[in-house]
Amino acid sequence: MWIQKEIILKPKERGFHLVTSEVLSQIKGISSIKVGLMSMFLKHTSASLTINENADPTVRQDFENYFNRVVPEDESYYIHTDEGSDDMPAHLKSSILGTNLTIPITNGLLNMGMWQGIYLCEHRNQGGNRTIVVTIFGE
Amino acid sequence: MWIQKEIILKPKERGFHLVTSEVLSQIKGISSIKVGLMSMFLKHTSASLTINENADPTVRQDFENYFNRVVPEDESYYIHTDEGSDDMPAHLKSSILGTNLTIPITNGLLNMGMWQGIYLCEHRNQGGNRTIVVTIFGE
Amino acid sequence: MWIQKEIILKPKERGFHLVTSEVLSQIKGISSIKVGLMSMFLKHTSASLTINENADPTVRQDFENYFNRVVPEDESYYIHTDEGSDDMPAHLKSSILGTNLTIPITNGLLNMGMWQGIYLCEHRNQGGNRTIVVTIFGE
Numbered sequence: 001m002w003i004q005k006e007i008i009l010k011p012k013e014r015g016f017h018l019v020t021s022e023v024l025s026q027i028k029g030i031s032s033i034k035v036g037l038m039s040m041f042l043k044h045t046s047a048s049l050t051i052n053e054n055a056d057p058t059v060r061q062d063f064e065n066y067f068n069r070v071v072p073e074d075e076s077y078y079i080h081t082d083e084g085s086d087d088m089p090a091h092l093k094s095s096i097l098g099t100n101l102t103i104p105i106t107n108g109l110l111n112m113g114m115w116q117g118i119y120l121c122e123h124r125n126q127g128g129n130r131t132i133v134v135t136i137f138g139e
Numbered sequence: 140m141w142i143q144k145e146i147i148l149k150p151k152e153r154g155f156h157l158v159t160s161e162v163l164s165q166i167k168g169i170s171s172i173k174v175g176l177m178s179m180f181l182k183h184t185s186a187s188l189t190i191n192e193n194a195d196p197t198v199r200q201d202f203e204n205y206f207n208r209v210v211p212e213d214e215s216y217y218i219h220t221d222e223g224s225d226d227m228p229a230h231l232k233s234s235i236l237g238t239n240l241t242i243p244i245t246n247g248l249l250n251m252g253m254w255q256g257i258y259l260c261e262h263r264n265q266g267g268n269r270t271i272v273v274t275i276f277g278e
Numbered sequence: 279m280w281i282q283k284e285i286i287l288k289p290k291e292r293g294f295h296l297v298t299s300e301v302l303s304q305i306k307g308i309s310s311i312k313v314g315l316m317s318m319f320l321k322h323t324s325a326s327l328t329i330n331e332n333a334d335p336t337v338r339q340d341f342e343n344y345f346n347r348v349v350p351e352d353e354s355y356y357i358h359t360d361e362g363s364d365d366m367p368a369h370l371k372s373s374i375l376g377t378n379l380t381i382p383i384t385n386g387l388l389n390m391g392m393w394q395g396i397y398l399c400e401h402r403n404q405g406g407n408r409t410i411v412v413t414i415f416g417e
Contacts, residue, residue, distance in 0.1 A: 002313045002314070002416060002417050003313075004313045004382065004384060035141045035142075035143045035274070036141070036274075037178055037274055037276075039315055039380050039382065041380070041381060041382050041389070041390075042391075043389075043390060043391030043394065044391055044393075044394075045329070045330045045331045045391070045393050045394055050234040050237075051184070051234070051238055051239075052184045052230055052233060052234050053184045053230055056219055058218040058219040059219045059227070059230055061218055061219075062216075062217050062218055062219050062227050062230075062231075063230075063231065063234070065216050065217075066210070066214075066231055069216075070209065070348065071344070075344075077340075077343050077347075078340050078343075079336040079339055079340055080334055080336040080337045080339075080340050088337070088340050091330055091331055091337055091340075091341075092340075092341065092344055094330060095328040095329070095330050095341070095375055095397075096235060096374060096375070097234055097235070098237060098328075098376060099329055100329075100379060100380050100381070101239060102178050102180070102239050102241055102380055103180060103239070104143065104178065104180050104272040104274050106143060106272070111180070111182075111272050112180075112182060113181075113182030113183055113184070113270070115183075115184050116182065116183075116184055119234075131391070133382040133384070133389050135313070135314075135315055135382050137315075137416075138141060138276075139141050174280045174281075174282045174413070175280070175413075176317055176413055176415075189373040189376075190323070190373070190377055190378075191323045191369055191372060191373050192323045192369055195358055197357040197358040198358045198366070198369055200357055200358075201355075201356050201357055201358050201366050201369075201370075202369075202370065202373070204355050204356075205349070205353075205370055208355075209348065235374060236373055236374070237376060240378060241317050241319070241378050241380055242319060242378075243282065243317065243319050243411040243413050245282060245411070250319070250321075250411050251319075251321060252320075252321030252322055252323070252409070254322075254323050255321065255322075255323055258373075277280060277415075278280050
């Protein structure tokens, strides 16, 4: 069985956002798969997808602060600066964290750990809508 | 053909560990797949999975030393500090390295490069057992 | 439907290279898939695959300069130094950026964002040919 859908996440402020519910609310068909996978592919180069801690919001604040330090804005050696000081760091963060996830489906449910959630990492100051191709497949 | 199994890796000390054999010893069915994929999904937010050099153990020591420097403990700006000084860095390392791999299967064998092996990266001082959902599919 | 093929990318100088066309020119069968995925797996530990901006070449220059700074050569604590000063940093960059991508296929085409392209990230000074296992599957 194959199900594929483009979903849209609403604009979010720069930072790390727990979006498990926002993603799942837009997808039908997981419950009919006994064994399978859900692939998520973000169609952007200045945001990213990752899986991390789903309980304490301060983890997400620390993520934002850490990545702003390790990928600074306004480095003198950046050449690609036309689109704003947040642009080149956003591209770098996007590739460090990645834009694609594959999550197992077991007995009709996503099979993540109890502390895991899906993060949309918005690296631009004004990122706008973000589109994700979700592909569910299995039997 | 779909095969899915949760496997458990025994507790390991903090560091980077070559686990190709420990993983494969717990999985049956790869040999019956001519063309396919093996998906690995780690159900934790303070460890990670990656693929790297399988021969010289000093590579794994350098990995541990590098990541301890680039993701330091006890940064003054960390807010999420209740679970110990190794906790927030473990979450960050987990997302930088990732918790999910997809490896090709060809003629009944994993089709990795001759120098590649699967690493379990344990970022906590006392990580305990680590659970991985392994999904094998193909024809 | 399953199609799997090992493709070879020609030797490239150290740096970040847009290879979408070089990859697609070696693959047949995507056009016959309505809904599916393309998995790419790089069989090396000193190069990587990522997806990022496909238009302005200065983005790729900034990537090379950034990663050379955040993963420096000749760190005094590196133990694995026998294969040259570019070797250990290449292993680290390979795991930070990753060696495996899963890209959706929709109506016979790769379904990436309009600004996305596939990068081969060559982290060695003399990397040589790079082999990728490409697996296309869907219906």
